Amino acid sequence: MESTLLPSQSGDGGAFETGLPSAAPQYILLDFFFPGFSVFSAAVTKYLHIDLNVYIPLVLLGACLTFAWRSLSETFWQIIESHAMSVVDIRTDDEIYNMLMAWVAAQRFAQGARRFVVNTNLNSRSWFLWRWDSDDEDEVDDGSVDAAATSGKKKKALAYTPTFGSHWFWYQGRLLIFRRTQNRESNGFLLASEREEISISCFGRNPWILKELLHEARETYVKRDQAKTLIYRGSSKNPGGEPTWQRCMARTSRPFSTVILNEKVKKDLIDDVTDYLHPATRRWYSNRGIPYRRGYLLHGPPGTGKSSLSLALAGFFKMRIYIVSLSSVTSNEENLATLFAELPRRCVVLLEDIDTAGLTHTRENNTSASAGDGGASNMVPGQVTPGKDANATATNNVGRLSLSGLLNILDGVASQEGRVLIMTTNHVEKLDKALIRPGRVDMIVKFDRADHGMTAAIFRAIFAPLEGDDVPNPSQADATSKLLIRPLDPEAEKKKAAEAARKKDEIITRISKLAEEFAAKVPEHEFSPAEIQGFLLKNKRNPEAAVEGADKWIVERRKERQEKEILDAERKREEEVKKKKEEEEEKKKKEEEERKEKREKRKEAKRKAKKASRRSKRHSGSDDSSDSSEEGSESEAVESKGGKKKRKSTGEDNDKDKDKAAVVTGEVTKAEDRDGI
Numbered sequence: 001m002e003s004t005l006l007p008s009q010s011g012d013g014g015a016f017e018t019g020l021p022s023a024a025p026q027y028i029l030l031d032f033f034f035p036g037f038s039v040f041s042a043a044v045t046k047y048l049h050i051d052l053n054v055y056i057p058l059v060l061l062g063a064c065l066t067f068a069w070r071s072l073s074e075t076f077w078q079i080i081e082s083h084a085m086s087v088v089d090i091r092t093d094d095e096i097y098n099m100l101m102a103w104v105a106a107q108r109f110a111q112g113a114r115r116f117v118v119n120t121n122l123n124s125r126s127w128f129l130w131r132w133d134s135d136d137e138d139e140v141d142d143g144s145v146d147a148a149a150t151s152g153k154k155k156k157a158l159a160y161t162p163t164f165g166s167h168w169f170w171y172q173g174r175l176l177i178f179r180r181t182q183n184r185e186s187n188g189f190l191l192a193s194e195r196e197e198i199s200i201s202c203f204g205r206n207p208w209i210l211k212e213l214l215h216e217a218r219e220t221y222v223k224r225d226q227a228k229t230l231i232y233r234g235s236s237k238n239p240g241g242e243p244t245w246q247r248c249m250a251r252t253s254r255p256f257s258t259v260i261l262n263e264k265v266k267k268d269l270i271d272d273v274t275d276y277l278h279p280a281t282r283r284w285y286s287n288r289g290i291p292y293r294r295g296y297l298l299h300g301p302p303g304t305g306k307s308s309l310s311l312a313l314a315g316f317f318k319m320r321i322y323i324v325s326l327s328s329v330t331s332n333e334e335n336l337a338t339l340f341a342e343l344p345r346r347c348v349v350l351l352e353d354i355d356t357a358g359l360t361h362t363r364e365n366n367t368s369a370s371a372g373d374g375g376a377s378n379m380v381p382g383q384v385t386p387g388k389d390a391n392a393t394a395t396n397n398v399g400r401l402s403l404s405g406l407l408n409i410l411d412g413v414a415s416q417e418g419r420v421l422i423m424t425t426n427h428v429e430k431l432d433k434a435l436i437r438p439g440r441v442d443m444i445v446k447f448d449r450a451d452h453g454m455t456a457a458i459f460r461a462i463f464a465p466l467e468g469d470d471v472p473n474p475s476q477a478d479a480t481s482k483l484l485i486r487p488l489d490p491e492a493e494k495k496k497a498a499e500a501a502r503k504k505d506e507i508i509t510r511i512s513k514l515a516e517e518f519a520a521k522v523p524e525h526e527f528s529p530a531e532i533q534g535f536l537l538k539n540k541r542n543p544e545a546a547v548e549g550a551d552k553w554i555v556e557r558r559k560e561r562q563e564k565e566i567l568d569a570e571r572k573r574e575e576e577v578k579k580k581k582e583e584e585e586e587k588k589k590k591e592e593e594e595r596k597e598k599r600e601k602r603k604e605a606k607r608k609a610k611k612a613s614r615r616s617k618r619h620s621g622s623d624d625s626s627d628s629s630e631e632g633s634e635s636e637a638v639e640s641k642g643g644k645k646k647r648k649s650t651g652e653d654n655d656k657d658k659d660k661a662a663v664v665t666g667e668v669t670k671a672e673d674r675d676g677i
């Protein structure tokens with residue numbers, strides 16, 4: 001092989017002997033870019049007899065070509081993209097991100113990706129879009145499910161999505177590109193998984209296919225939640241931060257029938273909401289200039305079904321429910337206004353505990369809050385609920401919600417027309433009339449503790465067999481597996497179905513009988529449905545035990561209640577004693593302050609009197625001096641006759657001044673007496 005020897009190689013030894021090329025200009029250059037290249041090249045030449053110099057131009061050419069190809073293709077793509085393609089960028093802080101990712105995870109190209117991202121929760125990490133509904137854990141029936149998840153214990157489904165880069169796929173016969181890139185802005189506040197951008201592009205200047213895909217993604221996503229009631233709660237990420245609606249749960253919609261309430265009341269409520277939500281009603285309202293809103297007030301003791309009815313209503317009308325508890329610390333006027341401004345047009349808004357909102361400033365009686373005698377008989381509508389906020393003073397209610405603030409929000413521009421407003425309270429009697437006047441509250445539903453019929457209904461609801469109930473009965477499971485192996489003939493199947501129906505009827509009859517027995521034992525209007533349900537759930541597989549244990553439970557419950565009442569009374573007494581003590585201390589302090597003030601005033605008066613006396617003294621002194629000047633030599637004569645007379649006259653003046661001072665002091669004292677000091 002022909003080799004180009006460097007001058008030093010054929011010359012005087014040196015580099016030739018060491019086998020290292022001397023510093024030829026191209027080697028200097030190459031060494032600069034690739035340190036050690038000259039040594040490597042010399043070694044290759046010496047041992048392999050390959051002269052790398054021959055290949056350098058080729059390598060350079062290749063590099064140039066690669067570079068040119070890259071930049072050309074990039075430019076080419078940019079031109080194509082901007083002139084011949086349509087692209088949709090998806091924001092990671094919008095719900096469409098969740099929708100699209102759920103759709104992508106179900107596609108073949110995502111499941112077939114060799115490098116992918118695996119998630120148990122595909123949703124955006126933006127905290128307000130984050131979903132942690134436990135129900136989703138059971139959803140293992142979509143395409144992205146890990147097969148292992150279906151076996152045995154239910155696990156969270158695994159979703160696979162393609163990793164960063166471009167991924168080509170076919171959709172409705174069109175070639176599309178799903179691109180997932182790392183967000184170039186390195187915002188320190190973003191989580192790692194938030195730092196991504198996704199886009200979908202298609203060839204052609206018409207983006208209809210992309211829109212279709214997005215619609216499909218949304219439909220699929222919404223369908224998943226169709227049988228569920230989406231619950232949002234108003235909260236802020238950090239204290240003092242801006243509040244927003246946070247999706248907190250997707251519950252399987254509660255059938256109306258499971259809320260035990262007077263059937264007529266239920267029907268009236270459903271009819272009313274149905275009529276309100278009818279498209280023609282909106283026009284009717286707007287034609288007459290009436291604000292298109294409807295409000296409902298649910299009131300009654302705790303655990304009687306107010307929240308359950310609200311959720312059932314939202315589920316029945318397939319609306320999202322937005323819940324705010326007015327007793328929460330964050331519910332001040334500003335926060336509530338922000339939340340109301342973000343409400344969608346058609347939804348249910350549930351304002352819980354409107355009596356505990358600290359609505360101290362009523363519109364009717366602004367001074368009532370300061371009346372402060374606190375007795376229940378003197379309760380003014382809109383006052384703070386005693387027990388929780390009774391001690392709240394004007395100062396510690398700063399930043400809290402006032403009644404007029406709440407009314408402004410309910411009526412104001414931030415309030416979306418078309419929403420169904422439900423307010424719940426345990427103390428309807430404490431609400432201001434303005435809050436529940438027609439237009440704000442159009443229907444009032446009263447809830448009560450369970451009567452005979454309700455108790456029996458709760459019993460039946462818990463023990464009667466329902467479609468889809470899992471009966472953990474080993475013999476039954478055995479029978480089912482046998483059935484799977486050896487199918488029955490139609491006749492036998494019919495017989496079996498009839499037998500099952502007969503058995504079911506028998507169970508229902510038995511449960512109805514037991515329900516009556518149970519209801520007869522439970523006194524009416526003493527226990528809330530929640531309390532009864534709590535007891536029955538303890539015996540959910542044994543209705544007979546529930547009936548048997550009812551008497552004992554009632555005794556225990558009464559005892560518990562009594563103990564609680566005693567504890568409450570004790571706590572109340574302690575609080576009262578503490579309050580009294582505080583009041584006494586306050587009184588003492590006040591008295592002491594008053595005494596101090598009196599003393600100060602007296603001192604001040606004395607000081608004034610002294611001052612006056614001194615002034616009058618000075619006055620009389622100056623009179624004397626003028627007399628003396630007038631009298632001239634006469635005074636001198638008097639002086640020379642001896643200071644006795646002068647001293648005498650001064651003494652008289654002093655006595656006069658003293659009298660004068662006494663008169664002044666008397667005046668001040670009188671003035672003090674007038675002021676009641």
Ligand SMILES: Nc1ncnc2c1ncn2[C@@H]1O[C@H](COP(=O)(O)OP(=O)(O)OP(=O)(O)O)[C@@H](O)[C@H]1O
Pocket residue numbers: 258259260261301302303304305306307308309426447529530531533
């Ligand atoms: N009328 C009812 N029908 C069916 N279930 C009820 C009824 N009342 C209460 N329950 C059950 O009791 C539990 C508590 O009910 P819920 O939260 O609706 O009461 P609430 O009146 O809203 O109470 P609170 O005033 O304390 O918010 C729920 O599990 C619910 O199933």
